Amino acid sequence: MAARRPSAYPPPVKVGEFVQAPEAEEDERIDVGVVFVGAGPAGLAGAIRLGQLLGDDPATAERLGETPIAVLDKGRVVGAHLLSGAVVNPSALRDLLPGEDVATLPGCFGPVTKEAVYLMSKSFEVRIPTPPPFHNKGNLVFSLSQLGRHMAELAEELGAMVLPETDAQRLLVADGAVRGVKTGDKGLGREGEPLGSYEPGVEVHAQATVLSEGTQGHLARAAMEQFGLRGEFPQAWSLGVKEVWRVAKPLDHVIHTLGWPFRTTRKDREIGGSFIYPMGPDMVAIGLVLGLDYRDSTLSVHDSLQLFKTHPLVRQLLEGGERIGWGAKTIPEGGFLALPSSLSMPGAVLTGDSAGFVNVPKLKGIHYAMRSGMLAAEAIYEQLQAGQDLSAPDALAGYDQRVQASHIWSDLKKVRNMRQALGKGFALGGPIGGMMDISRGALPPGNWKFHGDAEAAVEPHPGKRVYPAPDGKLTFDKLSSVFLSGNRSRDDQPNHIRIQENVPREVAEAWMAMCPAAVYEIGRDDGGPTVQLKLAPSNCVQCGAITAKGGRLTPPEGGSGPEYSNM
Ligand SMILES: Cc1cc2nc3c(=O)[nH]c(=O)nc-3n(C[C@H](O)[C@H](O)[C@H](O)COP(=O)(O)OP(=O)(O)OC[C@H]3O[C@@H](n4cnc5c(N)ncnc54)[C@H](O)[C@@H]3O)c2cc1C
Numbered sequence: 001m002a003a004r005r006p007s008a009y010p011p012p013v014k015v016g017e018f019v020q021a022p023e024a025e026e027d028e029r030i031d032v033g034v035v036f037v038g039a040g041p042a043g044l045a046g047a048i049r050l051g052q053l054l055g056d057d058p059a060t061a062e063r064l065g066e067t068p069i070a071v072l073d074k075g076r077v078v079g080a081h082l083l084s085g086a087v088v089n090p091s092a093l094r095d096l097l098p099g100e101d102v103a104t105l106p107g108c109f110g111p112v113t114k115e116a117v118y119l120m121s122k123s124f125e126v127r128i129p130t131p132p133p134f135h136n137k138g139n140l141v142f143s144l145s146q147l148g149r150h151m152a153e154l155a156e157e158l159g160a161m162v163l164p165e166t167d168a169q170r171l172l173v174a175d176g177a178v179r180g181v182k183t184g185d186k187g188l189g190r191e192g193e194p195l196g197s198y199e200p201g202v203e204v205h206a207q208a209t210v211l212s213e214g215t216q217g218h219l220a221r222a223a224m225e226q227f228g229l230r231g232e233f234p235q236a237w238s239l240g241v242k243e244v245w246r247v248a249k250p251l252d253h254v255i256h257t258l259g260w261p262f263r264t265t266r267k268d269r270e271i272g273g274s275f276i277y278p279m280g281p282d283m284v285a286i287g288l289v290l291g292l293d294y295r296d297s298t299l300s301v302h303d304s305l306q307l308f309k310t311h312p313l314v315r316q317l318l319e320g321g322e323r324i325g326w327g328a329k330t331i332p333e334g335g336f337l338a339l340p341s342s343l344s345m346p347g348a349v350l351t352g353d354s355a356g357f358v359n360v361p362k363l364k365g366i367h368y369a370m371r372s373g374m375l376a377a378e379a380i381y382e383q384l385q386a387g388q389d390l391s392a393p394d395a396l397a398g399y400d401q402r403v404q405a406s407h408i409w410s411d412l413k414k415v416r417n418m419r420q421a422l423g424k425g426f427a428l429g430g431p432i433g434g435m436m437d438i439s440r441g442a443l444p445p446g447n448w449k450f451h452g453d454a455e456a457a458v459e460p461h462p463g464k465r466v467y468p469a470p471d472g473k474l475t476f477d478k479l480s481s482v483f484l485s486g487n488r489s490r491d492d493q494p495n496h497i498r499i500q501e502n503v504p505r506e507v508a509e510a511w512m513a514m515c516p517a518a519v520y521e522i523g524r525d526d527g528g529p530t531v532q533l534k535l536a537p538s539n540c541v542q543c544g545a546i547t548a549k550g551g552r553l554t555p556p557e558g559g560s561g562p563e564y565s566n567m
């Protein structure tokens with residue numbers, strides 16, 4: 001069995017490889033007050049909140065130097081790597097922008113007024129009463145990439161320096177505290193050799209570093225390893241593949257589906273479903289989400305979404321329309337039991353998806369990301385104002401306390417056993433989930449154990465999956481999807497994906513099928529126990545699935561990857 005477990009083939013990564021001591025002289029580095037690594041809802045809400053607090057307190061702002069706040073993001077522009085559903089609980093946004101009608105913000109498509117949930121089979125569907133986690137009335141539909149762009153402008157108006165195309169590659173650590181980050185080199189060739197366009201990375205030194213890298217945070221993970229912050233259970237993820245369609249007929253309600261095209265028995269462990277959200281009068285977002293501890297090595301979420309669109313219920317929604325956006329991203333699903341043992345460390349804090357703040361049954365993480373960014377800003381500001389040294393042990397423990405006192409903690413605690421319950425198959429997991437909801441998390445008692453996604457042995461399911469042939473109208477292949485993501489990564493840059501390249505066929509096939517961007521291909525097979533994988537890293541849309549399933553994604557050169565505009 002071990003042969004078919006992806007975790008038996010760990011990626012070639014050295015301990016401490018992504019951590020280094022600061023070494024740049026004053027004139028070779030950038031000194032900032034607080035650096036936010038990642039311009040998603042967590043980092044941007046944090047930068048805005050800190051900007052507001054410093055705006056009312058020029059004395060503290062002055063002590064932070066010329067650049068009190070910096071926000072780094074690896075996307076070509078802010079929002080380029082932001083992808084979500086997204087039905088947003090507006091509570092955090094309202095608190096962040098008091099007096100603002102958040103329903104009129106750029107990227108908002110209005111409130112949810114109607115909703116429907118269906119149980120799907122291959123050719124028909126049954127509408128079921130909306131389970132409580134799917135109640136969304138009053139929440140707002142957003143394009144997160146568009147909202148992110150607007151939030152970056154607000155942060156800049158409040159004095160933040162926002163730097164896109166900037167990948168944070170290493171955590172700077174000295175004397176037991178985080179001192180900032182080192183950004184990646186640019187203009188390297190395939191073997192790491194400097195090309196004509198070469199620019200070395202720079203050290204960004206900061207009094208506090210907010211890790212807001214989202215799902216599969218590269219430095220968040222390095223920090224957790226460095227400071228021993230692993231949670232009770234390992235993190236687990238799902239993969240979401242999403243399309244945006246321009247449609248002929250408006251959709252006036254939010255749809256969620258369960259069941260087909262996934263197999264919902266306990267043995268198969270295909271825990272997932274779809275979301276279909278209206279985006280104004282002529283656009284629709286449609287996506288499929290699947291827990292990555294599934295077993296079928298032929299399972300592809302990308303191709304399952306193509307199959308899903310051929311269902312009569314879905315086909316008629318998209319009829320006469322055009323696919324105008326595509327993307328993929330993972331979602332941390334370990335919940336409360338996979339949270340780090342501490343959210344702060346000397347000089348740094350973990351926020352948003354990097355900490356694992358996602359409510360799995362509700363498919364909601366944006367308001368937790370924003371709230372955690374805001375709480376981080378408040379905890380940091382409190383210490384700065386008091387003239388404290390943020391690199392001291394426990395200097396940022398106020399952030400942990402704030403999160404523990406917030407709805408993030410109580411909400412996630414209530415649903416801590418939900419993913420485990422659903423792993424028992426729909427027939428058993430559904431009623432247990434209902435009981436959990438009614439008892440507000442008291443039942444079932446205790447903490448139910450789970451394993452990392454890469455621990456699940458993979459093999460082809462005897463009931464072969466047949467995906468539809470791409471017709472270029474309703475159904476598409478992976479390469480045309482990657483093209484639509486706006487990915488224009490340089491083909492000749494170093495490989496940023498760390499995997500073992502000789503693995504058993506089942507593992508190779510599982511990676512090949514799983515990757516929504518056609519990065520892996522089986523190369524040489526000389527009949528031995530393993531086959532060789534060939535990689536096309538420039539196709540990668542940085543969804544993070546390979547990290548969940550046994551490899552490790554590291555950030556490529558800043559500005560690479562997708563350029564989402566309506567995700
Ligand atoms: C398919 C899908 C559907 C979802 N639907 C919903 C929904 O309907 N409602 C909801 O509330 N939530 C939803 N979520 C979850 C939600 O999107 C996330 O919880 C939320 O976006 C997390 O915010 P964040 O700021 O922590 O991270 P992100 O939004 O991921 O932002 C992180 C940013 O950091 C940047 N970054 C990462 N690493 C580095 C680095 N090393 N250097 C520089 N930059 C870096 C990335 O480029 C990115 O821009 C969904 C997620 C997915 C994938």
Ligand code: SF4
Nearest residue numbers: 515540541543544546
């Ligand atoms: S190679 Fe890139 S796109 Fe493919 S699974 Fe890994 S992270 Fe996702």
